[in-house]
Amino acid sequence: YRNDEGPPPVAERRKTRQIMVGDVPVGGGAPVSVQSMTTTLTSDINATLQQIAELTASGCQIVRVAVPSADDAAALPVIAKKSQIPVIADIHFQPKYVFAAIEAGCAAVRVNPGNIKKFDDQVGAIAKEASAAGVPIRIGVNAGSLDRRLLEKYGRVTPEALVESALWECSLFEEHGFRDIKISVKHNDPLVMIAAYRLLSARCDYPLHLGVTEAGPQFQGTIKSAVAFGALLAEGIGDTIRVSLSSPPVEEIKVGNQILESLGLRERGLDIVSCPSCGRAQVDVHTLAEKVAAALEGFPVPLRVAVMGCVVNGPGEAREADLGVASGNGKGQIFVKGEVIKTVPEARIVETLVEEAMRIAEEREVP
Numbered sequence: 001y002r003n004d005e006g007p008p009p010v011a012e013r014r015k016t017r018q019i020m021v022g023d024v025p026v027g028g029g030a031p032v033s034v035q036s037m038t039t040t041l042t043s044d045i046n047a048t049l050q051q052i053a054e055l056t057a058s059g060c061q062i063v064r065v066a067v068p069s070a071d072d073a074a075a076l077p078v079i080a081k082k083s084q085i086p087v088i089a090d091i092h093f094q095p096k097y098v099f100a101a102i103e104a105g106c107a108a109v110r111v112n113p114g115n116i117k118k119f120d121d122q123v124g125a126i127a128k129e130a131s132a133a134g135v136p137i138r139i140g141v142n143a144g145s146l147d148r149r150l151l152e153k154y155g156r157v158t159p160e161a162l163v164e165s166a167l168w169e170c171s172l173f174e175e176h177g178f179r180d181i182k183i184s185v186k187h188n189d190p191l192v193m194i195a196a197y198r199l200l201s202a203r204c205d206y207p208l209h210l211g212v213t214e215a216g217p218q219f220q221g222t223i224k225s226a227v228a229f230g231a232l233l234a235e236g237i238g239d240t241i242r243v244s245l246s247s248p249p250v251e252e253i254k255v256g257n258q259i260l261e262s263l264g265l266r267e268r269g270l271d272i273v274s275c276p277s278c279g280r281a282q283v284d285v286h287t288l289a290e291k292v293a294a295a296l297e298g299f300p301v302p303l304r305v306a307v308m309g310c311v312v313n314g315p316g317e318a319r320e321a322d323l324g325v326a327s328g329n330g331k332g333q334i335f336v337k338g339e340v341i342k343t344v345p346e347a348r349i350v351e352t353l354v355e356e357a358m359r360i361a362e363e364r365e366v367p
């Protein structure tokens with residue numbers, strides 16, 4: 001498939017009801033959104049806003065902040081006001097922080113009514129306040145916090161147990177007529193997680209927040225999330241995603257955006273099609289590909305750039321790309337849409353690709 005024809009679409013998205021997280025629609029056919037969570041103390045307003053600004057710049061659309069203390073709750077009005085993207089307050093147990101978050105102007109709250117009910121049953125009051133303020137709630141069930149009753153019933157954390165728990169949590173709000181909900185059923189094992197979301201998707205029409213919880217350090221977490229989200233999104237399941245990595249949150253956004261681009265669920269930005277190199281390579285492809293990716297990072301228009309290590313397969317592969325290079329004899333043949341437009345010395349490959357990329361960008365901007 002050439003760029004101009006576009007890739008074949010993934011499966012039709014499952015129909016879910018739509019909620020609004022601030023100005024970001026989630027579900028109901030809205031584009032799949034990418035979110036992350038800050039790692040700063042929420043009470044440290046400047047540090048939190050700084051991290052939100054970095055996340056926003058990297059393409060984050062919704063951000064979640066933890067609210068475990070009164071100081072954190074007190075910081076919410078300023079954070080919600082100054083954040084460029086909708087803020088979700090993440091709360092366990094304390095209803096008073098839920099009310100504070102709604103009052104503070106947070107776009108949504110993540111809280112499980114089951115926890116609230118156990119300690120201080122204000123589920124009805126929360127439903128009323130959230131409804132009046134137009135604030136949706138995410139119910140988040142995961143392996144670590146599964147209800148003891150369900151653990152006993154199922155013997156371990158199974159997809160069925162996660163789904164039963166989530167739907168029971170929803171029923172606590174539904175009793176009060178509140179349905180402005182999205183749900184997550186996270187597990188650290190992608191297979192359990194995939195099965196849980198499939199089951200959940202078949203049993204309700206609430207929008208679904210995908211996540212592999214405690215996915216691990218960057219490499220492992222990236223693979224687990226890509227595999228799990230890829231399987232579900234390719235079936236049309238999932239309305240918003242959060243990649244969980246033991247890494248700075250900006251990395252989560254990069255991975256999330258790349259997953260959506262790979263599935264054609266978001267316009268592709270810079271796509272480097274580089275060969276793995278082999279015994280025929282006449283250039284250090286790995287270094288060249290890294291240099292080209294770095295030189296074109298953040299390129300303003302979608303662009304597919306091929307970086308090929310030799311002229312044997314290079315031209316064929318480069319034909320599919322907007323722009324490309326095939327190396328040989330210390331030189332680089334530069335291709336535009338499969339046609340060789342010039343040959344330059346190896347040292348000038350990167351700058352020539354950047355020049356040609358700029359020219360393509362200018363041409364595309366001309367109406």
Ligand code: SF4
Binds near residue numbers: 277309
């Ligand atoms: Fe090997 Fe050339 Fe293919 Fe790269 S393009 S993998 S160097 S044959």
